[in-house]
Amino acid sequence: MSLGIDMVPMKTCSFNCIFCQLGCAPKTIVVRDEYVPLGEIADEFRDWLAHSASASYITLGGSGEPTLHSGIGKLIDLIHGLSSIKVAVLTNGSLLTDEDVRLSLCKADLVKVSFSAFDDESLRKINSPDVGIEFNSYYNGILDFRRSFKGEMWLEVFIVQGVNDKQSEVSKIAKMAIKIGADRIQLNTVVRPPANEGVKPVSHEQMLELVKLFGSTAEIIADQQVMTGLGKRGIDxxxxxxxxxxxxxxxxxxxxxxxxxxxxxxxxxxxxxxxxxxxxxxxxxxxxxxxxxxx
Ligand code: SF4
Known part of the structure; x- marks a missing residue:
């Protein structure tokens, strides 16, 4: 059970992934800013705590790339200061090249990083990153973060039919993912409607074969994405x-x-x-x- 906090306006992101369920963005963004005033988020969080606080995680992610918010480290401190609930961050990892982002995310309890490419071309095909983002520094940023982060780190690898699903391509992603040393690797494919309607999932049988390449910490999460709530209550x-x-x-x-x-x-x-x-x-x-x- 997780409470999601959206820290940036809808689809404010350094990537424009072909599988994104938020739809296509007119442009990618790499400038960090206080997109939503930290005080407003803090007030809403305090209000939530006072009324219904029940969650095992507060998850920073949602409508875009949360590390684009310049106050993410302060927000994690604030949540830890006001409650004992753990903080998870869902990130595409592209800003982990920035030391301030790495230091901020080190305050979280769980960080889940998307990692679905193995070179510049595959990164362009699947994630359509901002023009300034190139694969080697993106990958090195994730490696640097893993070295300093003491919490739990998960990787999410998104496989799309005809884009990054060849055994040879997935083997390269797997080799790099294993080197990162995440606690858990999650394989996903197109389940929810993607940004681009031509984007297709790979079959469950193929996922079962591909997951073997990622070693014992890997699992398939496609089809498991059911939100869980608080049990029987009136539909709102x-x-x-x-x-x-x-x-x-x-x-x-x-x-x-x-x-x-x-x-x-x-x-x-x-x-x-x-x-x-x-x-x-x-x-x-x-x-x-x-x-x-x-x-
Ligand atoms: S990183 Fe996430 S929010 Fe950004 S385009 Fe990709 S799927 Fe969408």
Whole structure:
């Protein structure tokens, strides 16, 4: 159970990954700034603590690259100062070349880094990074971070059909991933609707073969991404819409969040489609719902 904190406006990111569920961004961003005032985040967090504080992790990530927020280290200190809840950061790793980012993330309890390429060309194909980002420094930044970070580090490797799924390509990614020495390596593929509709998942059978290349700490996480909530409670439409704004959701996610049946969840989602609030998208044989103005 995790409380997500979005630290940057929607799709503020140094990458423009082809599999991104937030859609395509008009441009990539590498400038660090206080995109959302730290005081506002702190006030919301204090309010949440006072009302419903129940989570095993506070997760910094969500709508873009959280290390672009210049106050991420201060926010981690603030969360640790106000609560005993652990802090996780989801990052694409591209800013780990910056010492201030590395020092800030060293304050977290868990850092999960995306790592799906093995050279400049593969990085361009799968992650479409900002023009100033090149593979060797990106990789060395991750290695430097691992050396100084004492917490738990996970890597997420995203495999896309026809882009980085050849055995020879995945072997190179695996060799580099193993050298990083993460505590856990998670293999994922296209499950939620991606930025580019032509982007396809690899089969489960292929994932089972590929995961063997990454050694004993590796696991497949595709198909496991069900949000979990607090058990049976009333379905809150505004909460569903707020979630669908951040990423596409399924009836199963609504079930897990409210402890309702799949029929109840689907009924609510279909009603929101009929009201013109949500739209339906099919991906990997599963129906996902997004807010209407999202591409
Ligand atoms: S998947 Fe993550 S790293 Fe890639 S573009 Fe989307 S927000 Fe950025």
């Amino acid at each position: 439409e505004s909460e569903i819409v707020a979630m669908a704004k951040r990423h596409p959701i399924r009836a199963l996610d609504v079930c897990a969040l409210y402890g309702c049946t799949e029929d109840e969840a689907s009924g609510k989602l279909v009603a929101l489609v009929e009201q013109g609030v949500l739209s339906r998208h099919l991906a990997s044989g599963t129906c996902y719902y997004k807010v209407m103005d999202q591409k």
